[in-house]
Amino acid sequence: MALLDGLDGPEDLRALRGPELDVLAAEIREFLVDRVSRTGGHLGPNLGVVELTLALHRVFDSPRDTLVFDTGHQSYVHKLLTGRRDFDRLRRRDGLSGYPSRAESAHDVVENSHASTALSWADGIAHARALSGDGDRTVVAVIGDGALTGGMAWEALNNIADGTPRRLVVVVNDNGRSYAPTVGGMMRRGVEGIIKELGLSYIGPVDGHDVAELEVALRGARAAGGPVVVHALTEKGRGYAPAEQDVADRFHAVGRIHPETGLPVVPSRFGWTGVFAEEVLALGRDRPDLVAITAAMRQPVGLAPFGEAFPGRIVDVGIAEQHAVTTAAGMAFAGLHPVVALYATFLNRAFDQVLMDAALHRAGITLVLDRAGITGDDGPSHHGMWDLAMLSLVPGLRLAAPRDGDTLRTALREAVDVRDAVTVLRYPKGALPEPVPAIEVRDGVDVLFHRDGPDPVLIVSVGAMAPTALAVAHALERGVTVVDPRWVLPVPSALVRLAGEHAQVAVIEDGLREGGVGAGVALAVRDVPVRAFGLPREFLAHGTRDEVLTSAGLTAERIAAELA
Known part of the structure; x- marks a missing residue:
């Protein structure tokens, strides 16, 4: 890899x-396949x-000039070209992040792993620079x-098209997919027509694998001096x-x-x-009123088999968690019971909808939160x-942690039987524990x-912490009872x-x-001291689940020592 090894920076x-x-492009692909196959990571994107990243740099x-990647998991090539070639500990403790990271490089500005935010970031940065001279x-x-497919991106585009001069280039990396083929009427309508209707300058579509063609388009966009959209097909x-x-x-x-094969x-x-x-x-076979909603992730959250069996009863809203929750509330009003399956981290984006659209209206919907707690390498x-x-603040909401x-x-069976309240299930990433x-x-x-x-x-x-709780009990030399309420909110x-x-x-x-749950128990239990063992209110770095829990003090040994 003579050319790649000779690159120290853009x-x-x-x-x-x-x-x-x-x-060089061939060397980069060989490098990515070799390294990511060893560590895991976002390979396809x-x-x-x-070629697009080569042309950008x-x-x-x-x-x-500031580059913002959305979603940030498509930044591995950017890392390579900005001097970060040690991929041996990618997404592992003390190794490279799987997303852009300010801690790693001055070339990274936005961590940006929650999709559809880059246009707002870029618009804000460009506005500030225009105002500051x-x-x-x-x-x-x-x-x-x-x-x-995310609504925030279109809110930003609406603002970008307001006519205010600032040096902003939007590159649409159009591969037609997120985790799966992109959905929705705007995507079918096509990027060009929508962009032009907004009054924005448009260049493309261009071949996203032709560096020379990309460079011509990007130089033209840079020279324009105002907001321009470059549409690259990859x-x-x-x-x-x-x-x-x-x-x-x-x-x-x-x-x-x-x-060689791509097999695990x-x-x-x-x-x-x-x-x-x-x-x-x-449940879908037993309950014709049951419908499923996914935010562009039917395979990762486990809804693909449901969708194959009941194609008319699954809705993929794209990367639009807010819409997912509120459309679920509408379905519940009309007599259905929606099951909305999301990664737990992405529910953050829809808190207002859970609170004001679903809970306020006592909507019988079930939220299933995959990858709750510590996920590790991301x-x-x-x-x-x-x-x-977050959900402990929502009146009437019931949450189970199996x-x-x-x-x-x-x-899950208990949750979908509830018709007058929001129910939530949360469980972690990975393999099942022993029963x-x-x-x-x-x-x-x-x-x-x-x-x-x-x-x-x-x-x-609480939930997946059962093995830890049992290990603590065995380590203590005092009377002890271990209980699992299963339904933890509200406190039983x-x-x-x-x-x-x-x-x-x-x-x-x-x-x-x-x-969290411990704080709720402390409020409910007046006459007995309550100790809450949980995660600190900090942004925790990547690492394995065990590494992160250990660093947070959530080990049986540490908890038992504090309770002895």
């Missing part, structure tokens, strides 16, 4: 000529933006992977046969794979998402650690462990009664300490 690109750029002067610097927003997974032949977008994000090195164990997928499909923007504290596959199945059976059930609260002894402590386990009255039988209460959760 300035080195400008001395290369056409044939050399083709060689980055293979599709090689040859035409614009980063970091003086620094208007000869160009801001470039690269938006793709379905991010134009192919996701370009240059890697397994990804080019894939129709299910399995190579959008991969674990460790064999680079270690087949995935059956996980939480798989249990949900099976159970919601079974880092601070993807940890699903905010949901418990501890294993059996309790997930039970909780954790209850030794008895007391007024709807599962008792997982009990030992008589002095100064008894009641350990309240049976749990309050149980607390009164103990000298102390400890709540273990993989959500925020402040405002």
